[in-house]
Amino acid sequence: MENCTDKQHHKHFAIYKPYGYLSQFINNGQKQNSKKLLGELYDFPEGTMAIGRLDEKSEGLLLLTTDGKMSNHICSSGNVEKEYYAQVNGDISMDAIELLKKGVEIGFEGKKYTTTPCKASKLNAIPKFPERSKKIRDDRHGPTSWVSITLKEGKFRQVRKMTSAVGFPTLRLVRIRVGGTYLDEMKAGEVRELHTL
Structure with a gap:
C-alpha cells in the first residue's frame, strides 16, 4: 500500500x-x-x-x-474487515446470530438503516481481555454471552445498535482486528x- x-x-x-x-x-x-x-x-x-x-x-x-x-x-x-467481540446481555440465540448475518435495521443519523450482510458467530469460550476499569455486571444478574461480528462498514455505534436490534444489548465491546x-x-x-x- x-x-x-x-x-x-x-x-x-x-x-x-x-x-x-x-x-x-x-x-x-x-x-x-x-x-x-x-x-x-x-x-x-x-x-x-x-x-x-x-x-x-x-x-x-x-x-x-x-x-x-x-x-x-x-x-x-469498504473492503477492510473490522472484527469485534461483543459481550451481550443474555445467552444469544442462533436465530439472533442469523439475523445479524443477514443485516438488521438500526437508526443512523435520524433515519432507518439496514446493515449490510456480515459475519457473526457465538464464541464457545470467554475471550481473555484485560480487566475493564469500570466493572461489568456479573452473571448473578442473568447470563451473558460473547459474539464475534465482522463488518466492512462502520456506522456510529453500529455493533451496539445491531445486538440491541436482535434483543441482546452489548455490555462490553472490544475490536480485535482491522484488516490483517x-x-x-x-x-x-x-x-x-x-x-x-
Missing part, C-alpha cells in the same frame, strides 16, 4: 484503546474537557491521526498513522509501532 518514499516519512501505530478514552487527541468542546485522550497514553509524532474511531465505552484495536491517504483508504474503501492487524495479547493502553499497515 505504500511506496518507498512513504515508508521513510510516515509512522503507523496499533493501540489497545482502553475503556473511557476518546479516539482523538484534542478536546472539541467544553463537555469533553475532563475526557481522557489518546495523547495521554504515548508521545505520538505530530500529525498522527486515528484511523476510524472507537466510542468512549468501547475498547480494543485502534490504528493510528501520520499518512492521511492510508487513513482515508482504510476508512472509505490483530489486537493479539496487547495490554490496555499499550502502543506498538507498526512497519506497515
